[in-house]
Amino acid sequence: MIRLPWRESGWSAHEAAAHLLERCAFGPRPGEVDAVAARGPAEWLGGQLAGGLASPRLDRFLERAATLDLDNHAIVTTYPTLGEVRRAAVRHGVLPEDVDDDPTLYRSTLREFMRRRGQRPQRELFAETLAAKLLRVLLDENQVREVLVDFWSDHLYVSGADPRARRFVGTYERDVIRPHVLGRFGDMLRASARHPAMLLYLDTAGSSRARPNENYARELLELHTLGVEGGYTEDDVLEVARAFTGWTMLPFGEEREGVERRATGRRARTAGAVVDGDFLFRPDRHDTTAKTVLGRRLPAGRGIEDGDDVLELLSTHPSTARFVSAKLARRLVHDDPPASLIGSMARTWERTAGDLGAVTRTLLRSEEFWDRSVRAAKIKSPLELVASAVRTTGATVTRPRSLHERIARMGQPLYRYPAPTGFPDHAEAWVNAGSLLQRMKFGLDLAAGAIEGVGLDLLALNDDHEPADLRDALLHYGERLLPTRDLSGALDSLERVARDTGLVEKIDERAAQSPAPAGEAAEVGPLDGTRETSRAEPLAADADATTAPAPAALARAVGVLLGSPQFQRH
Amino acid sequence: MRRRHFLQSMAAAAAVAAWPGPWMAFARGAVRPPVLVCVFQRGAMDGLMAVQPRAEGDLPRLRPRLVLDPAHAPALGIDHRLHPALAPLRAWFDRRELAVVHGVGSPDPTRSHFEAQDFMETSTPGVKSTTSGWLARTVAALGGTPSPWRGLALTSARPRAFHGDTPTLSVADLAEFSLGDLPGAAVATRGFESLYARTTQELLHDTGHESFDALRALDPARVRAYRAAPEAAYPNTRLGLALRQMAMVVKEDVGLRVGFVESQGWDTHVNQGADQGAFARSADELARSIHAFRTDLGEHADRVVVCTMTEFGRTVHENGNAGTDHGRASCFFVLGPRVHGGRVLGELPELVRAELEAGRDLPVTTDFRAVFAALLRDHLGVSTVDTVLPGYAGGALPLFA
Numbered sequence: 020m021i022r023l024p025w026r027e028s029g030w031s032a033h034e035a036a037a038h039l040l041e042r043c044a045f046g047p048r049p050g051e052v053d054a055v056a057a058r059g060p061a062e063w064l065g066g067q068l069a070g071g072l073a074s075p076r077l078d079r080f081l082e083r084a085a086t087l088d089l090d091n092h093a094i095v096t097t098y099p100t101l102g103e104v105r106r107a108a109v110r111h112g113v114l115p116e117d118v119d120d121d122p123t124l125y126r127s128t129l130r131e132f133m134r135r136r137g138q139r140p141q142r143e144l145f146a147e148t149l150a151a152k153l154l155r156v157l158l159d160e161n162q163v164r165e166v167l168v169d170f171w172s173d174h175l176y177v178s179g180a181d182p183r184a185r186r187f188v189g190t191y192e193r194d195v196i197r198p199h200v201l202g203r204f205g206d207m208l209r210a211s212a213r214h215p216a217m218l219l220y221l222d223t224a225g226s227s228r229a230r231p232n233e234n235y236a237r238e239l240l241e242l243h244t245l246g247v248e249g250g251y252t253e254d255d256v257l258e259v260a261r262a263f264t265g266w267t268m269l270p271f272g273e274e275r276e277g278v279e280r281r282a283t284g285r286r287a288r289t290a291g292a293v294v295d296g297d298f299l300f301r302p303d304r305h306d307t308t309a310k311t312v313l314g315r316r317l318p319a320g321r322g323i324e325d326g327d328d329v330l331e332l333l334s335t336h337p338s339t340a341r342f343v344s345a346k347l348a349r350r351l352v353h354d355d356p357p358a359s360l361i362g363s364m365a366r367t368w369e370r371t372a373g374d375l376g377a378v379t380r381t382l383l384r385s386e387e388f389w390d391r392s393v394r395a396a397k398i399k400s401p402l403e404l405v406a407s408a409v410r411t412t413g414a415t416v417t418r419p420r421s422l423h424e425r426i427a428r429m430g431q432p433l434y435r436y437p438a439p440t441g442f443p444d445h446a447e448a449w450v451n452a453g454s455l456l457q458r459m460k461f462g463l464d465l466a467a468g469a470i471e472g473v474g475l476d477l478l479a480l481n482d483d484h485e486p487a488d489l490r491d492a493l494l495h496y497g498e499r500l501l502p503t504r505d506l507s508g509a510l511d512s513l514e515r516v517a518r519d520t521g522l523v524e525k526i527d528e529r530a531a532q533s534p535a536p537a538g539e540a541a542e543v544g545p546l547d548g549t550r551e552t553s554r555a556e557p558l559a560a561d562a563d564a565t566t567a568p569a570p571a572a573l574a575r576a577v578g579v580l581l582g583s584p585q586f587q588r589h
Numbered sequence: 590m591r592r593r594h595f596l597q598s599m600a601a602a603a604a605v606a607a608w609p610g611p612w613m614a615f616a617r618g619a620v621r622p623p624v625l626v627c628v629f630q631r632g633a634m635d636g637l638m639a640v641q642p643r644a645e646g647d648l649p650r651l652r653p654r655l656v657l658d659p660a661h662a663p664a665l666g667i668d669h670r671l672h673p674a675l676a677p678l679r680a681w682f683d684r685r686e687l688a689v690v691h692g693v694g695s696p697d698p699t700r701s702h703f704e705a706q707d708f709m710e711t712s713t714p715g716v717k718s719t720t721s722g723w724l725a726r727t728v729a730a731l732g733g734t735p736s737p738w739r740g741l742a743l744t745s746a747r748p749r750a751f752h753g754d755t756p757t758l759s760v761a762d763l764a765e766f767s768l769g770d771l772p773g774a775a776v777a778t779r780g781f782e783s784l785y786a787r788t789t790q791e792l793l794h795d796t797g798h799e800s801f802d803a804l805r806a807l808d809p810a811r812v813r814a815y816r817a818a819p820e821a822a823y824p825n826t827r828l829g830l831a832l833r834q835m836a837m838v839v840k841e842d843v844g845l846r847v848g849f850v851e852s853q854g855w856d857t858h859v860n861q862g863a864d865q866g867a868f869a870r871s872a873d874e875l876a877r878s879i880h881a882f883r884t885d886l887g888e889h890a891d892r893v894v895v896c897t898m899t900e901f902g903r904t905v906h907e908n909g910n911a912g913t914d915h916g917r918a919s920c921f922f923v924l925g926p927r928v929h930g931g932r933v934l935g936e937l938p939e940l941v942r943a944e945l946e947a948g949r950d951l952p953v954t955t956d957f958r959a960v961f962a963a964l965l966r967d968h969l970g971v972s973t974v975d976t977v978l979p980g981y982a983g984g985a986l987p988l989f990a
Binding site for chain 1: 756761777780784
């Protein structure tokens with residue numbers, strides 16, 4: 020089991036539990052800090068790192084999903100781009116060559132054509148990818164893994180803002196990131212280099228001996244491994260680009276079978292062709308001349324080994340160890356992580372050849388992670404804020420899309436960061452006047468039950484005990500929403516404001532209606548929470564009823580707590 | 590042989606541009622400061638279709654389906670034609686308020702949208718490690734009262750150009766810039782203000798202060814009640830609505846110095862169309878929005894400059910899908926009463942394959958930073974252009990000469 024030095028740093032078990040649940044999970048759920056403190060923070064973490072925890076509440080959502088288990092080929096077949104539909108329609112003689120003149124006819128013709136072929140609009144795919152992301156963050160019991168998936172997805176980023184890569188971001192996360200977050204970095208890197216999402220996003224797929232594309236080579240060195248100051252040259256970029264020429268993918272269309280057959284035939288294999296899932300190495304497009312990368316010579320006359328060797332070389336390089344360790348420490352510990360911590364993580368990295376489980380453990384048991392100064396020192400990203408608010412209040416979600424819209428409004432449109440850097444991971448990127456106001460508004464709206472498809476029962480959160488007055492409300496709910504944090508100064512200031520404005524009416528007036536039951540069954544709605552499917556899904560149609568009426572003043576108190584500067588931090 | 594529409598060495602340009610612009614006197618009169626509004630055309634506009642040289646060279650052969658019909662395309666000066674959907678802008682050109690910069694682009698040859706947009710928004714082409722945006726640095730360099738309203742992006746996410754430590758506002762819709770209409774929102778606002786005033790976390794403290802400052806400066810009810818000038822017909826589109834709100838903020842006098850909006854739909858790989866089609870639709874929205882904005886500003890127009898920008902241009906030849914692929918240079922529009930307009934600046938080669946970059950693209954003959962430098966120094970009055978455009982020593986285009 021992992022040993023955590025929280026006692027040595029003078030933390031109580033409750034503080035240690037709260038710190039873990041804030042940094043290594045998307046916030047504590049009601050009662051969870053007590054539970055983890057009682058069980059032991061290290062035991063909780065041990066269970067998380069071992070993984071495989073059952074998440075029945077999540078499964079009930081995910082089993083309704085239509086797209087989460089599809090492979091890339093099925094996704095392309097079922098969720099074509101408009102261009103693909105159009106070309107197929109022209110090929111099948113359904114569309115004349117020039118139909119732009121009548122947009123209505125054009126659209127209805129294509130829609131009918133898609134329906135006949137069993138094809139669905141891409142937005143359904145994206146909606147489900149987004150919904151699954153949010154539901155995992157909220158409901159998956161394997162929270163450490165979800166935090167790490169979020170981190171590593173941002174590290175080896177593929178942006179859904181790129182129309183070519185867009186429909187593969189879900190399988191990319193599932194097949195490239197998720198399996199390796201506690202495994203070998205080299206394995207994750209290799210999987211990313213071969214996945215259609217990355218092959219398309221950074222243009223490796225079109226790179227050939229005649230026209231090597233430097234896009235992937237540059238990002239691989241600058242963003243994925245060594246870092247911009249990792250000690251490579253422009254020549255290295257060029258050489259790496261040449262090493263990856265011929266790395267491409269099987270076509271997804273009707274010609275796939277033929278290409279695959281040829282590529283796996285004896286002649287092609289002798290020539291060095293490789294097929295691995297959707298990945299295809301084409302020796303005829305590979306630059307076979309000798310290359311030198313970071314001083315390492317790659318001899319002439321080889322094939323896929325060039326790229327493989329580059330990935331192995333980079334994944335265990337000392338610059339990579341430091342650069343990527345620093346990023347992980349920035350996410351989990353502090354915006355400006357201590358050099359001592361980066362050093363010990365990098366040493367673990369080099370010793371274990373990039374074993375991410377070992378590197379993560381080094382971080383979690385470090386003195387630096389348990390230093391008092393890092394407690395509540397990170398500003399939550401919009402995703403972290405929304406997820407922690409929902410988890411901490413025990414809110415139920417039937418329409419994840421509402422939450423995604425809020426997260427996007429705060430500046431984090433999930434899967435859509437416009438650059439290959441992934442979302443930034445420091446406070447300055449998240450906090451500006453517009454987004455801060457959105458955070459406060461989110462707190463008020465959540466507490467008031469004003470977010471469609473998200474319900475909560477404030478009285479249940481306080482064991483059905485109604486606070487006697489405002490001070491009492493702030494105290495009780497403060498403890499629940501911000502466990503083990505010192506709120507005394509904030510409470511005084513809040514209470515003063517409230518008293519000034521005559522808010523101090525007793526909060527014990529019963530609301531007219533009795534609370535609607537917020538049972539587990541009521542949580543299960545359609546996965547993407549669309550209105551369309553809501554109609555066919557009676558449980559979700561009255562989703563908003565899951566918000567139990569609570570006195571307005573109580574909702575306001577909780578809203579102000581959720582929007583407070585204290586709640587923006589973790 | 591090259592046809593030079595405008596020829597002036599950058600050194601000479603810099604010398605001319607070093608003179609203080611007319612606004613300086615204006616500012617010394619302690620009136621309102623100049624404003625820059627940037628319109629980013631995401632997706633890479635085909636500059637050759639927006640503003641097409643009359644000397645069409647090989648265009649009819651290179652892009653047979655994408656040549657403008659001279660009967661419909663208004664003349665722009667002696668040497669060019671304007672895309673018919675951009676016709677609303679022609680009056681401003683004739684009034685010498687609108688300048689076109691052609692052959693403009695990035696010295697970095699990337700043909701990747703995100704990279705090129707990044708390079709333009711950070712204004713450090715080829716350098717990916719730049720974390721701050723050029724407009725955030727512009728706001729910082731302008732100094733003055735630290736109000737978040739100095740920089741306003743009416744976009745759904747904070748644009749790269751606004752990244753950085755300088756306080757700015759990024760709001761999708763100003764009508765929603767509030768804590769909402771929930772009962773008790775006013776009380777909650779006071780509660781938040783008090784909480785954020787007391788937090789020891791510097792960033793939250795400062796930004797909280799700015800949020801409430803911003804709220805006090807502009808009531809969203811006023812945004813909703815805003816009436817544009819009657820003759821200003823904004824299209825009912827994202828861009829139209831954004832520029833409408835931008836005009837309101839200019840008039841409200843809340844301290845705006847730099848505005849940012851986005852225009853979409855320029856990545857015309859397929860069926861670009863000529864007089865009509867995908868390009869024409871985006872161009873129509875762009876031209877009508879900018880025209881309405883300029884019209885709406887009325888007496889405030891004098892201190893406002895609108896500048897369009899796009900990450901790169903498109904191939905001169907059309908592709909197999911009657912569209913164009915990623916190219917190099919495009920064109921920018923710069924509009925404002927104090928712009929030395931009615932001119933097409935920059936230079937284009939003769940439109941024959943041998944004169945094109947790599948046989949396919951308009952070469953970049955004007956670094957986009959030459960436009961930015963002019964906007965900074967000669968319009969906004971930034972004296973430290975090098976802090977906003979680090980590593981750039983190319984001088985400023987004489988847009989305001």
